[in-house]
Amino acid sequence: DAMVIQNPRYQVTQFGKPVTLSCSQTLNHNVMYWYQQKSSQAPKLLFHYYDKDFNNEADTPDNFQSRRPNTSFCFLDIRSPGLGDAAMYLCATSKTLRERKDTQYFGPGTRLTVL
Amino acid sequence: QQQVKQSPQSLIVQKGGISIINCAYENTAFDYFPWYQQFPGKGPALLIAIRPDVSEKKEGRFTISFNKSAKQFSLHIMDSQPGDSATYFCAAIKRKAGNMLTFGGGTRLMVKP
Numbered sequence: 001d002a003m004v005i006q007n008p009r010y011q012v013t014q015f016g017k018p019v020t021l022s023c024s025q026t027l028n029h030n031v032m033y034w035y036q037q038k039s040s041q042a043p044k045l046l047f048h049y050y051d052k053d054f055n056n057e058a059d060t061p062d063n064f065q066s067r068r069p070n071t072s073f074c075f076l077d078i079r080s081p082g083l084g085d086a087a088m089y090l091c092a093t094s095k096t097l098r099e100r101k102d103t104q105y106f107g108p109g110t111r112l113t114v115l
Numbered sequence: 116q117q118q119v120k121q122s123p124q125s126l127i128v129q130k131g132g133i134s135i136i137n138c139a140y141e142n143t144a145f146d147y148f149p150w151y152q153q154f155p156g157k158g159p160a161l162l163i164a165i166r167p168d169v170s171e172k173k174e175g176r177f178t179i180s181f182n183k184s185a186k187q188f189s190l191h192i193m194d195s196q197p198g199d200s201a202t203y204f205c206a207a208i209k210r211k212a213g214n215m216l217t218f219g220g221g222t223r224l225m226v227k228p
Contacts, residue, residue: 004158031214042204042218043159090158097213103149104216106158 003027004107006091012113013081021076021110023091031097032074033104034066035090043090049074050097078112086114118142119207121219128226134192136222138205141186145207145217150179150190153202153221162203163190195226 005024013019023032031050035043047056049068063085065077078085088111092104121138128134138148146167151159165172165179165188172179178191192199205219 006158040221040223042221043216045215048215092158094214103147103161103164103208104214106151106160109156109158111156 004091004093004105006089006107006110008110009108010111010113012115013078014115015083016080019078019081019112021078021089021091021112023074023076023107024072025091025093025107026072027093027095027105028071029093029095029105030071031094032068033092033094034064034074034076035092036085037088037090037109039087046076081112081114083114086112088112118217119205119219121205121222123222124220125223126225128192128195128224130195130197130226130228132195132226134190134195134199134224134226136190136203136205136224137187138189138219139185139187140207140217142207142209143186144209144211146210147208148179148181148188149206149208149216150177151204151206151218153204155201159204192224195224197226197228200224200226 007022033048034046037043046060063079067075088109090109091107094104119140149164150162152162153159163174163177167183176193181188203222206216
C-alpha cells in the first residue's frame with residue numbers, strides 16, 4: 001500500500017545530543033512536510049519541501065534542519081535537542097501545493113523523548 | 116492570534132448519539148476546510164473536507180456543515196460509536212498561499228458504550 005513511513009517510531013536522546021528522524025513515502029508526492037506536535041496540541045508546521053525547494057516557517061528554531069536527498073526521503077535533524085523539543089514529530093506529504101482536494105497525508109509520527 | 120478556533124476542547128457522547136464539533140475562522144482567504152481524525156500514537160488522517168461554496172457535505176456518518184457568511188463550520192458525527200473516540204482537528208487552507216494547513220486546537224471526543 002502507498003503510504004508515509006516514519007522511522008523510528010520512538011526515539012530517546014540525551015539533552016544536546018544530535019538526533020535524526022526519517023520519513024519516506026511511496027506516494028510519489030512532490031511536497032513533504034515536517035510538523036511538531038506536543039501533547040494535547042495541534043500539529044505545528046516546521047518546514048516543507050516542494051521537490052528540492054526548502055521552505056522554513058518563520059518561527060522554526062535554527063536548531064531544526066531538514067534534508068531531502070530524493071523524492072522519497074526526507075530527514076529532520078535536531079542539532080542540539082532541548083527538553084522542550086520532546087514531542088511527536090509528524091511527516092506529511094501532498095502531491096502539489098495548490099490543487100483543490102489535494103490535502104496532506106500524515107505518517108504515524110516519531111515520539112521523541114529528551115533525557 | 117489563533118486563526119481557526121475550535122470548540123469544545125473535549126466532548127463526551129453516549130454511543131448512538133450525535134457528536135458536534137464547531138470551528139470558526141477569521142481569514143476569508145481560506146478556501147478549503149478539511150477535518151482530520153487522530154488516534155493516540157498515530158498521525159492525523161483526513162476524514163472529510165469541504166469547499167466554501169458548498170453548505171453541506173456528507174460521507175457516511177460524518178457531515179460537515181458550512182456557513183460562509185458566519186465564517187463557521189462544524190463536524191457532525193451521527194450514531195457515534197466507541198471507535199470514533201479520537202481527537203478531531205478542523206483545518207483551513209489558503210490555496211493561493213500553498214497547501215498549508217492552519218489547524219484548530221483540537222477536540223478530544225470520547226464515546227461511551
